[in-house]
């Protein structure tokens with residue numbers, strides 16, 4: 001058995017590649033099923049977010065398994081293996097464990113320490129369990145990742161400060177509006193006519209940050225207006241006008257700053273839509289959707305500036321240093337959690353030899369019990385038989401307890417292998433008996 005993660009992220013692939021590999025929740029079951037149908041794949045789990053697609057898997061054979069997952073990703077993206085490979089990373093065993101723990105802690109995020117990734121890891125756990133693509137190993141690893149993410153957020157300073165892709169998007173807008181006024185600094189957004197398209201989790205965070213940055217009001221467009229209205233009610237201090245998404249053209253004509261964060265799978269704004277509109281002289285579009293909500297061709301139109309998630313790097317770099325120092329605090333905690341998982345994994349190595357021992361003792365118990373019972377003859381009541389049987393089982397369990405505890409306890413691989421060999425020699429535990 002071999003643990004690995006194969007995937008891509010904002011560190012290895014631009015948004016135009018990442019958006020080809022985004023798996024919405026509706027098709028997750030099918031993707032997990034495809035992976036489980038691979039002969040090499042024993043367990044699989046998929047983390048799909050705007051910034052990453054990662055496949056955690058338990059494989060029969062490392063190279064064959066990784067290649068099977070690579071082919072799956074190639075089919076999913078419609079890109080040839082040669083085109084996709086330069087954007088993929090693969091980590092094995094210990095590195096795969098460390099990677100997942102870093103991801104759950106927010107240490108691999110574009111915005112270091114952002115909180116949304118932990119909910120996305122929890123979602124991966126839920127979907128893997130619901131669709132039965134994970135077994136005991138990945139289940140244990142995923143749950144360890146969730147508890148690591150929680151610990152980092154409660155036990156270190158990284159969890160403080162509400163950073164997210166949305167906060168970075170608002171900061172980018174502040175920076176770009178500032179630059180348009182020939183100031184190389186973040187400015188307030190009080191002079192902008194602002195719209196937010198979408199009323200999901202990221203839009204809620206956008207409203208929070210817009211309010212904090214002095215925005216005077218927002219037009220909130222959504223397919224389902226009632227959802228937008230519910231959200232607006234949570235911002236009593238920010239004037240929010242809720243409109244149906246069908247008002248998008250009007251909004252693009254009158255607003256100066258438009259954020260898009262919908263889960264639409266195709267762009268909802270492109271040059272063909274924008275071109276005929278009687279727009280203001282300048283329009284800034286900030287798109288945090290992945291797949292992108294705004295087509296790249298709008299950037300060719302005069303007076304239009306378009307930014308997507310990859311452009312957030314510019315603001316992220318500005319304040320990453322302080323957060324990187326905070327991230328140091330989390331490192332010791334990650335090392336501890338990783339060690340716990342790997343010790344548990346190493347303990348699994350002893351399972352076959354312990355199973356053989358249990359089987360051998362069970363055979364002895366069964367045959368000696370039958371001999372004793374036949375000697376007792378018919379005078380022995382059913383109740384007495386049960387008592388003797390329970391006694392024999394109790395003795396076996398007591399005998400097994402010390403070797404089980406010893407072999408599963410944290411220790412070096414070498415020590416464990418030595419103990420396993422000794423046990424096998426002393427009890428003549430022939431490996432062939434495993435097959436039965």
Ligand SMILES: NC(=O)c1ccc[n+]([C@@H]2O[C@H](COP(=O)([O-])OP(=O)(O)OC[C@H]3O[C@@H](n4cnc5c(N)ncnc54)[C@H](OP(=O)(O)O)[C@@H]3O)[C@@H](O)[C@H]2O)c1
Nearest residue numbers: 050116165198199200201202223224261262263264289290
């Ligand atoms: N969650 C994150 O941490 C995160 C981080 C960065 C970027 N993103 C990206 O941000 C976007 C929104 O994520 P979210 O977590 O806020 O999603 P969400 O909570 O699921 O909300 C989805 C929003 O998209 C709208 N929507 C869905 N399909 C649409 C369509 N075909 N046309 C127009 N509107 C549509 C929904 O409208 P209704 O209310 O009418 O259904 C809803 O307002 C996604 O592209 C995601 O990849 C998410």
